[in-house]
Amino acid sequence: MNMSSLHSFLVEETGLQLRQVEQTVALLEAGATVPFIARYRKEVTGELDEVQIRQLQERLLYANELEERRQTVLKSIDEQGKLSVDLHSRIVACHQKTELEDLYLPYKPKRRTKAKIARERGLEPLAAQIFAATGLGVKLEQLAKPFVKPQQDVVDVAGALEGAGHILAEQFADEAGTRAIVRDLTWKHGVFQSQPARGKAGAVSKYEMYYTYSEPLRQIPSHRMLAMRRGEKEGVLRLSIEAPQENISVSLGRLLLPPSNPYHNWLKEVVTDAYQRLLAPAIEVELRQKTKQLADIDAIQIFAENLRNLLLAAPAGGFRVLGVDPGLRTGSKLAVVDQTGRFIEHATIYPHTGKGQVEAAWQQLLRLIVDHGVEMVAIGNGTAGREMDQFVRQALKLVAKQLPVVMISEAGASVYSASDIAREEFPDLDLTVRGAISIARRLQDPLAELVKVEPKSIGVGQYQHDVSQAELKKSLGEVVESCVNYVGVDLNTASWALLSFVSGISTSLAKAIIAYRDEHGTFTSRKQLLNVPRFGKKRYEQAAGFLRIRTAQQPLDNTAVHPERYKLVAQMAKDSAIAIEQLIDNSAVLDAINLNQYVDADVGLPTLRDIIDELKKPGRDPRESFVSTTFREDVMEMKDLVPEMKLHGVVTNVAAFGAFVDIGVHQDGLVHISQLADRFVKDPNTVVKVGQQVQVRILEVDLQRKRIALTMRAEKG
Known part of the structure; x- marks a missing residue:
């Protein structure tokens, strides 16, 4: 090409x-x-x-x-x-x-098929004669008789005809046009069927709804396809595709069978054999693979959208934070970080192991808060999370201290704690302490902390272990890259993990930047990047615009304006008779600039508009403003829930069939797609997103199966 x-x-x-x-x-x-x-x-x-x-x-x-x-x-x-x-x-x-x-x-080189064996026995000329009808007026048996050769294992006429049939069947099945017809008809009119595997009929299983299930092949939602495939993998279900055999038979007959051929009936049987023995199994495998690929695409897209919303969650910002990794028997780990996320001190408390420990735990908690000027508390939402939330709030009431207390998703925190990145950051700290630090940092800046965790461990996907792992990794990696560059990165505080997702920067180069920063101190100019080993001009071109330096000598270094446009901005400032520093954040002057006078062969209005927008809000964080979530204090466990109860919750996951919502009872509830709104909803992502705060109403609680049905629809009447 x-x-x-x-x-x-x-x-x-x-x-x-x-x-x-x-x-x-x-x-x-x-x-x-x-x-x-x-x-x-x-x-x-x-x-x-x-x-x-x-x-x-x-x-x-x-x-x-x-x-x-x-x-x-x-x-x-x-x-x-x-x-x-x-x-x-x-x-x-x-x-x-x-x-x-x-x-x-x-x-294509083949294994030793029936057709290949027949060719080895000298039956290819017979197959050609039958199909071409060169023996017009000669009975089929007479045509085959000369090919009976016992020494070649063709012992009779029936054997000769069978071999010739195998040759023609393979020819028919290998024809591109034949395969296209069977593939197209099966895809358009085939029915996907599921039934219990042998010995599983009547067995209690989470796959019971698929015991007598069928649906047009083209219409199966991705989550159903992946669920059924998982059931098949676990030996519970047997899956198959019912093809429109009559339509296929008619179409193949038109394509392959000359109506004037005297051996038409015999050839018709050969076509049937070609379809049933060769074509149907091959096309079924192919179309099952196609449905799997399509289901993977849908599932990965949903996962990617959830991940994007999680990564772009509102940051609390530069506050001193106490991170809490709750626990019962082993205690709860506390860790304080400063405004930049730097670790200060940790402690372990045991507020849930007996009355004697509660007062000591309060004292330890309050000491850390007072000694280090803690401004916010972040609590992991795992085991004992709600209990710890109540404990912290009670402790603060004792000393009449008001601090925001925020529940933070722990998803992936344990993976981070045991990772090479965590060991590199905190080689002398216990895994659980690393987890508490990560929880605190997630509150400050979710994006900067979550990039350290393998995306699929964050827990915002459905069937992530069933989809193509290579495609999943590629797609989620692209999402992380997109989010990091959309927000921008502080060159002087970013970890190498965060820097490695910046445009043009590899992991090894990110580590080289950190090493340079550790040796030479903070960056004061984007141009200093060119002093980093292996950071050439091409890398600089790709990366510079996405990196920020808060205290740079050049004020544009703290904006998304690319260095290649600094001269242009300087010209704008000169034409406006003010310094660049006075141009930045000066909407009145910026709005008065005639952009058309700066258009040239390299720069058009789209870039000029971006520059003006950036100068109006230099270094702005495009993420939403932070709002904390508070659960009802009288609802701690599933047994506290009753139908029609109204609750405040946070969307933790969005799937094709609805959204999961954390309502503070250690078990997420499901808002089915039909309950998301008072209108038809085709895609849940058009209504809710991960991290969104929502009002829900309890529909049903199943304590035995640990299922909570929720609705976001308005009450009737």
């Missing part, structure tokens, strides 16, 4: 304009990152956003993989001496991997 063909293919696949495709592909192949292109090359791409650029990047990868496979196929067929001009043209014209593999199938 030459460059022109590649661009045409990408235009067709993405719906973008040719110029957009050409320019964006050039940037990607030159090593530019998606965040950089979306933010700083708007004129070049025609203002494509990250989603569009990633889609183009994905199709570019697909096209490159397709081309690599195409060359392998052409070489293989050519080496067999079977590459005709027509076949070459058809292969070159392929735009889909499935189509390419269909064309290659007849020439």
Whole structure:
């Protein structure tokens, strides 16, 4: 595929304009990152956003993989001496991997099939004669008789005809057109079925709803498909696809059976054998794989959206925080961090192990708060979380001290505590103390802390262990990269884990930046990055605009304005007869600037508008303002819940079938998609998002199964 063909293919696949495709592909192949292109090359791409650029990047990868496979196929067929001009043209014209593999199938090296054995026995000429009907007027048995050769294991006429049938069946099954018909009809009209596996009928199982289940193949929601596949994997369910056999039989007959062939009835049986023995099983495997891939895409998209909302949760900001990792028998770990997240002191208290420990625990808790000027308390929402929340609030009441007490999700905290990053940060601290520090930092800045945890351990996805792990890792990594660059990173306080997601910065380079910072002190200029080993001009171009220096000598270093546009801003300031420092955060002057006079070949209005917006709110954090969540004090456990009770909660997870909400009873409730609003909801993400505070009403409580049904719909009457 030459460059022109590649661009045409990408235009067709993405719906973008040719110029957009050409320019964006050039940037990607030159090593530019998606965040950089979306933010700083708007004129070049025609203002494509990250989603569009990633889609183009994905199709570019697909096209490159397709081309690599195409060359392998052409070489293989050519080496067999079977590459005709027509076949070459058809292969070159392929735009889909499935189509390419269909064309290659007849020439693909095979195991020793029934057809191959028949060919070895010299029956290929018989198969050709029957199909071409060259023996017109000759009975089938007479046609086959000369091919009876006991020495070649063809002992009778029936054996000869059977072998010829196997050869034709394989030819029919290997035809690209045949496979396309069966695939298309099965996909459009097939029915996916689920039933109990052998010996499981009537067994109590979480998969009971799928014991007698069927649904059109194309319409199965992703969560149902993944649930059924999990049931099959666990040996509870048996899954299959019921194909529209009658439609397929008619279509294959039209394609493969010449009506004038005197052996029509015999050939019809061969076509049936080709379908039932070769085509149907292969196409079922293929379509089951397709449904799995589509379900994976949906599930990963939901996971990615949840992760984005969690990472972009509102930061509490630079306050001194006491982090609490609650526990029962082993005690609760307390850790104090300063405004920048630096660890100060830790302690362990045992408020839940007996009355004698409560007063000592209060004293220890209050000592840490007073000694270190703690301004907020963050409590993990795991075991004993609500009990610890009450304990802390009671302690504060004793001394008439008012501090915000916030419940924080512990998801992934234990993974972080045992990670290499945590060991590197706090080599001398216990795992649980590291967890308390992480909880405190999550309150200050969720993004900066959560990037240290493998995304799939954060617990905001459904069936994350059932989907393609490679695709999941890729997608979630892109989300983290997108969020980090969207918010921007403080060059002087960021961990190497956070820096490693900045555009153009690898893990090794992030560690080199930290090493340079430790040796030379804080950065005072973005240009100093060029002094970091292996940080070249290309890396600088890709990264600089996303890094902030709060106390920089150059005020633009604390904004999202790229260094390549500093001269432009200086010219704006000069034309306005004020200094750059006076231009920044000066809406009156900025609104009066005529942007058209600064448009040139490199800079257009989209970039100029971005610059003005940034100068109006320099270094602004695009995340929402922080609002703490408080649960009802009289509701601590599931047994405290009653139908129609109204509660305040926080969305912890969004799935295709609804949203899970933490209402403070150690068990999330489910708001089914039908209960999210007083209108039809197709996608829960259009109504709620992870981290959102919501008002819910109890519909039903099942203590035995630990299930809570919630609603967000208005009360009737």
